[in-house]
Amino acid sequence: MPRWSPDAALRLETSAMDLFERRGYPATTIPQIVDGAGLTTRTFFRHFSDKRDVLFLREREFPQVVAATLLTAGDDLPPRGLVVFGLRAAALELEQWRAPIERRRRIIRGEPQLRERELLQYDRLAEAVRAALQERGADPRQALLLARLAALTFELSLDQWIDAPDHALAEVVEATWHEVTTAG
Amino acid sequence: MPRWSPDAALRLETSAMDLFERRGYPATTIPQIVDGAGLTTRTFFRHFSDKRDVLFLREREFPQVVAATLLTAGDDLPPRGLVVFGLRAAALELEQWRAPIERRRRIIRGEPQLRERELLQYDRLAEAVRAALQERGADPRQALLLARLAALTFELSLDQWIDAPDHALAEVVEATWHEVTTAG
DNA sequence: GTCTATATCGCGATAGAC
């Protein structure tokens, strides 16, 4: 029997989401969060860089996963094809997580602090995609542009999918990519 | 003789930029900042929501200014024309501020905390543009898409203009808008 | 794990502008 459960980060996340929902994000303190998980504030900061970070545990590795996917795609795909491929793969990954994503969405909405962190996550995603595209032979400028457009597409698609889940995320992503790349 | 100078926020900004450059952002404390401005910590927080905020004093009203510009543009412009008009107007505004913008850029670069806040600023810009476009008759979805693409264009253009100021910002913005809207 | 600095903010008082 271990002295401590090995899922500290997950337990902290559970406790935090719970409190955020019941008392609101600003009113929740880290001592309250750790109490619910039977841990100490020190442990909290070992797993998360700050209070906001606890909401983004699940997608910590998401940018790297997407980048890795891009690197294993067929050799014949041009940069734009790679993006569409990557968007589709990412969508399929998330398809099953709709409920927790929606739950988190409700917490983030209306808290600029959390929106801010969410934007940083999308920025990290874009950066990972940019690097992958460049590694796959896209010229640096095109890699940057496509990566940013891909991240934008993904963000808009997730929003739409959460608000109106009448279509699969993969479909929404494809439609949004078309919208984004023809809006101008 | 007034008991306090009326430019508290500006003096705090000056002091902060100075210290950020000399000691780095994380090593600078708010007591140090207020000492340089002859004020108290309490006063700092009346002008700024947090330590990061002091770097974005200048563009606090930028989103509203851009939105107002969009609302006064010619009645004949379609949504996309409005965006190009707005981008151009915003670029002309900033053309004269290259030196301070570059200075701030150097501070922000490499500090994820500050990059995060910068992203939130661009998000606010996008939101203001979205609302203005919608008010000018664009349908909600197109307003959202165009606003996001406009904010992306502006961010990429500023970066390029700072790194290689061989062209006027207005030109860079126009070229980038073309890139962004044809990259897909 | 413990300890400490720092950030953040509420409150009451004050001092000048109008």
Place this chain on the structure above:
DNA sequence: GTCTATCGCGATATAGAC
């Protein structure tokens, strides 16, 4: 007087050093 910006004190939470 009223309004606004400031100060000074103090409490708590966050974050990081040791």
